[in-house]
Amino acid sequence: MPKALLLENIHPVGIQLLERAGWEVTALPGALDEADLIEALDGVAILGIRSKTTVTKKVLTARPSLEAVGAYCIGTNQIAVGQASQLGVAVFNAPYSNTRSVVELAVAEIIALTRRMTERDQSLHGGVWGKSAKGSHEVRGRTIGIVGYGAIGSQLSVLAEMLGMSVVFYDIAEKLTLGNARRLDSMDELLEEADVVSVHVDGRTSNTGLFGAEQFAAMRQGSVFINLSRGHVVDLGALRQAIESGHVAGAAVDVFPSEPKATGDPFASELQGLPNVILTPHVGGSTEEAQVSIGRFVSGKLRDFLSSGATGMSVNFPNLHLDRSDSSVGRLVHIHQNIPGVLASINQAMAAHNVNIVGQVLGTRNEVGYVLTDVGSPIEAKVLGTLASRPETIRLRVLD
Numbered sequence: 001m002p003k004a005l006l007l008e009n010i011h012p013v014g015i016q017l018l019e020r021a022g023w024e025v026t027a028l029p030g031a032l033d034e035a036d037l038i039e040a041l042d043g044v045a046i047l048g049i050r051s052k053t054t055v056t057k058k059v060l061t062a063r064p065s066l067e068a069v070g071a072y073c074i075g076t077n078q079i080a081v082g083q084a085s086q087l088g089v090a091v092f093n094a095p096y097s098n099t100r101s102v103v104e105l106a107v108a109e110i111i112a113l114t115r116r117m118t119e120r121d122q123s124l125h126g127g128v129w130g131k132s133a134k135g136s137h138e139v140r141g142r143t144i145g146i147v148g149y150g151a152i153g154s155q156l157s158v159l160a161e162m163l164g165m166s167v168v169f170y171d172i173a174e175k176l177t178l179g180n181a182r183r184l185d186s187m188d189e190l191l192e193e194a195d196v197v198s199v200h201v202d203g204r205t206s207n208t209g210l211f212g213a214e215q216f217a218a219m220r221q222g223s224v225f226i227n228l229s230r231g232h233v234v235d236l237g238a239l240r241q242a243i244e245s246g247h248v249a250g251a252a253v254d255v256f257p258s259e260p261k262a263t264g265d266p267f268a269s270e271l272q273g274l275p276n277v278i279l280t281p282h283v284g285g286s287t288e289e290a291q292v293s294i295g296r297f298v299s300g301k302l303r304d305f306l307s308s309g310a311t312g313m314s315v316n317f318p319n320l321h322l323d324r325s326d327s328s329v330g331r332l333v334h335i336h337q338n339i340p341g342v343l344a345s346i347n348q349a350m351a352a353h354n355v356n357i358v359g360q361v362l363g364t365r366n367e368v369g370y371v372l373t374d375v376g377s378p379i380e381a382k383v384l385g386t387l388a389s390r391p392e393t394i395r396l397r398v399l400d
């Protein structure tokens with residue numbers, strides 16, 4: 001029975017999925033430090049973590065039983081992915097499981113900012129009946145400018161259109177335009193047109209300070225600004241000035257250049273105390289639905305990897321899948337250094353021992369080569385010995 005260690009409160013859906021696949025699962029609520037992690041990984045094939053466990057080179061090297069690491073979150077910076085590749089450890093994450101949650105928060109904030117809802121709310125909480133239409137607008141007929149038309153930006157495009165908004169977007173990469181959205185050639189054009197600017201770029205270093213005084217000045221008078229992407233993308237001091245001057249009518253910010261580590265920690269930002277500004281503690285993707293989806297997605301990937309060698313959406317392995325043919329009696333999973341001639345050597349070893357190959361697929365990614373081979377007769381230990389002893393072989397697994 002393969003053993004899995006799941007840390008950091010993985011959703012029960014993810015635990016049950018592995019248990020139902022016949023795994024012995026140990027689930028712990030917190031993260032482990034390096035020494036405790038190495039100890040706990042004794043005999044473990046699968047490790048599941050979130051963002052607080054660091055999987056170092058030392059951890060990976062110390063536990064050769066480890067076959068795969070599942071990051072039950074989006075980022076994989078906490079894992080020494082390069083080392084994992086060299087050791088033949090597959091890494092999976094859940095890049096799209098919270099996309100919808102982020103988009104729904106953006107939609108809520110677009111309406112809330114355009115209606116100046118937080119001010120009405122605060123006035124009643126303060127005991128003042130502040131009924132007024134001044135500065136409140138419908139979103140229908142207004143234009144949203146989406147900067148970064150990836151998974152989140154493009155989904156927001158669809159929902160914004162359903163609200164009756166016109167959508168323009170700018171992306172540095174070629175993207176499929178959805179619905180009636182219009183692609184613009186520059187961010188300047190977008191800032192000129194949009195009543196709502198919503199930023200959904202990725203966290204690459206060159207996006208640091210993408211929005212500063214110049215960009216806020218280029219936005220339309222009375223427009224609103226939303227950043228649910230990454231904290232370093234926006235100069236918050238410049239945003240404060242743009243709001244105080246009245247040029248920008250409001251903002252919603254979920255991500256900050258420096259964020260406290262734990263719930264309950266103190267927090268300070270230039271944006272505190274401003275009217276029509278919604279601040280949220282990096283909760284764009286934090287919904288119970290997203291947690292269920294992440295648990296199901298990552299555990300499903302880990303289960304499929306161990307049971308069939310499938311690597312769809314792995315972060316570091318070539319993404320492969322091989323359908324079983326009726327004549328297959330076993331499957332060889334061969335992980336190797338990506339150098340010429342490995343596939344030929346596998347097939348020569350098989351042929352030399354009269355093993356008929358009934359299905360095969362090879363993929364390479366950076367330094368990793370990955371071959372799934374289905375055979376029509378049992379693979380003898382001699383064949384495995386030949387393949388295991390080849391210098392380019394990183395790992396070899398035989399599946400039923």
Ligand SMILES: NC(=O)c1ccc[n+]([C@@H]2O[C@H](COP(=O)([O-])OP(=O)(O)OC[C@H]3O[C@@H](n4cnc5c(N)ncnc54)[C@H](O)[C@@H]3O)[C@@H](O)[C@H]2O)c1
Pocket residue numbers: 074095098099102147148149150151152153170171172173200201202203207210228229230254255282283284285286
């Ligand atoms: N607030 C949250 O809780 C939360 C949750 C999930 C994701 N995120 C963040 O949201 C952002 C978007 O996520 P995603 O899954 O859509 O990512 P993605 O990689 O699918 O899309 C990012 C898009 O931005 C584009 N891009 C990058 N730099 C750009 C630039 N300077 N100008 C225009 N376009 C640019 C890319 O080409 C890509 O199409 C990421 O930064 C991610 O970390 C935040």
